[in-house]
Amino acid sequence: MFLQKAWRTAAFGVYGFTQFTKSGFIEHSKKFKEEDMQIQMEGKNCIVTGANSGIGYATAEGFASRGATVYMVCRNKERGEAAQSQIQSNTGNPNIHLEICDLSSVKDIRTFVSQFSSNDKPLHVLVNNAGILENNRVITPEGLELSFAVNVAGTYTMTELLVPLLEKASPDAHVITVSSGGMYTSPLTKDLQFSESNFDGSQQYARNKRLQVALTEKWAENYNNKGIGFYSMHPGWAETPGVAKSLPGFSEKLQGKLRTKEEGADTVIWLALQPKEKLVSGSFYFDRAEAPKHLLFSGTARSHSNIDSIIKDIRSVCGFSS
Numbered sequence: 001m002f003l004q005k006a007w008r009t010a011a012f013g014v015y016g017f018t019q020f021t022k023s024g025f026i027e028h029s030k031k032f033k034e035e036d037m038q039i040q041m042e043g044k045n046c047i048v049t050g051a052n053s054g055i056g057y058a059t060a061e062g063f064a065s066r067g068a069t070v071y072m073v074c075r076n077k078e079r080g081e082a083a084q085s086q087i088q089s090n091t092g093n094p095n096i097h098l099e100i101c102d103l104s105s106v107k108d109i110r111t112f113v114s115q116f117s118s119n120d121k122p123l124h125v126l127v128n129n130a131g132i133l134e135n136n137r138v139i140t141p142e143g144l145e146l147s148f149a150v151n152v153a154g155t156y157t158m159t160e161l162l163v164p165l166l167e168k169a170s171p172d173a174h175v176i177t178v179s180s181g182g183m184y185t186s187p188l189t190k191d192l193q194f195s196e197s198n199f200d201g202s203q204q205y206a207r208n209k210r211l212q213v214a215l216t217e218k219w220a221e222n223y224n225n226k227g228i229g230f231y232s233m234h235p236g237w238a239e240t241p242g243v244a245k246s247l248p249g250f251s252e253k254l255q256g257k258l259r260t261k262e263e264g265a266d267t268v269i270w271l272a273l274q275p276k277e278k279l280v281s282g283s284f285y286f287d288r289a290e291a292p293k294h295l296l297f298s299g300t301a302r303s304h305s306n307i308d309s310i311i312k313d314i315r316s317v318c319g320f321s322s
């Protein structure tokens with residue numbers, strides 16, 4: 001067990017330093033096709049969570065520059081408005097809307113979705129981007145560990161509640177969840193709120209991101225006939241406010257080697273633009289290609305068989321009927 005964990009960390013480090021940095025992006029981009037990104041998005045409604053900063057901002061701007069109607073879901077009005085007007089002025093697209101919602105609150109998400117759904121418009125793209133790596137154990141007013149609340153409960157609740165609007169955009173709906181290569185270091189675990197051992201923020205982040213990958217697999221299976229494609233992805237290691245705040249040592253060590261936020265958003269935008277026939281629903285993507293969900297000899301694959309009982313627990317925590 002200890003050896004396997006050490007192996008996972010070492011393998012992740014080597015994979016990361018060679019592939020997830022800027023040089024990895026430059027190398028992989030030699031295979032990118034320019035025409036893949038030359039697709040317009042007029043008439044498409046897109047939600048991007050955590051759109052005021054980093055990869056979410058670059059994603060929202062990428063959609064806006066292609067003519068999409070973009071709904072930026074942000075928790076802070078001032079930061080949201082600043083990003084909204086920046087995107088409007090950079091792209092000339094007036095159809096950029098700001099929705100205030102704290103994604104660590106299931107109640108807030110339910111209110112947001114209920115209001116958003118009242119117009120009954122189809123939702124073509126949902127990007128579950130908002131995410132955090134919180135180094136301390138913080139409990140939300142709803143009693144959830146904060147990282148779990150945002151990364152898992154928030155992502156799950158948002159996606160499940162928006163399925164009816166996504167169905168309206170069928171067969172053209174895409175749900176893209178911004179996971180992380182950090183998930184390679186963890187199997188799927190049932191201890192959702194990290195209450196069975198001393199809290200470790202990086203480990204909890206890896207567990208959450210692993211769970212996003214497993215949830216995506218399950219959504220693809222459950223909603224197979226609804227005309228919605230579900231994809232998880234890794235953006236690579238990009239220089240963003242989130243990384244600078246949560247991982248200052250990492251950020252400093254890799255100064256000049258990290259990707260830009262636009263490079264981090266590249267595969268999110270690519271996934272949203274590609275016809276579903278070109279993609280595999282339930283898969284994990286990195287640099288515009290399907291990527292493995294498990295590193296060799298890492299012992300994480302079997303853990304995905306626990307997903308059904310884990311979903312049962314998430315549903316209970318998030319107030320869904322079983």
Ligand SMILES: NC(=O)c1ccc[n+]([C@@H]2O[C@H](COP(=O)([O-])OP(=O)(O)OC[C@H]3O[C@@H](n4cnc5c(N)ncnc54)[C@H](OP(=O)(O)O)[C@@H]3O)[C@@H](O)[C@H]2O)c1
Pocket residue numbers: 049050051052053054055056073074075076079101102103104105129130131132150178179180181182234235236237238239240241242243264
């Ligand atoms: N950057 C990387 O190297 C990297 C690598 C792997 C995966 N990722 C993933 O990429 C995604 C974006 O991260 P980033 O690096 O771009 O970081 P970032 O700049 O910190 O962006 C995160 C966004 O999520 C929002 N957010 C956090 N908690 C929220 C909440 N409770 N309610 C609503 N919004 C909330 C933040 O809002 P505030 O501005 O208000 O805090 C911000 O807009 C995350 O899911 C992250 O795990 C990033």
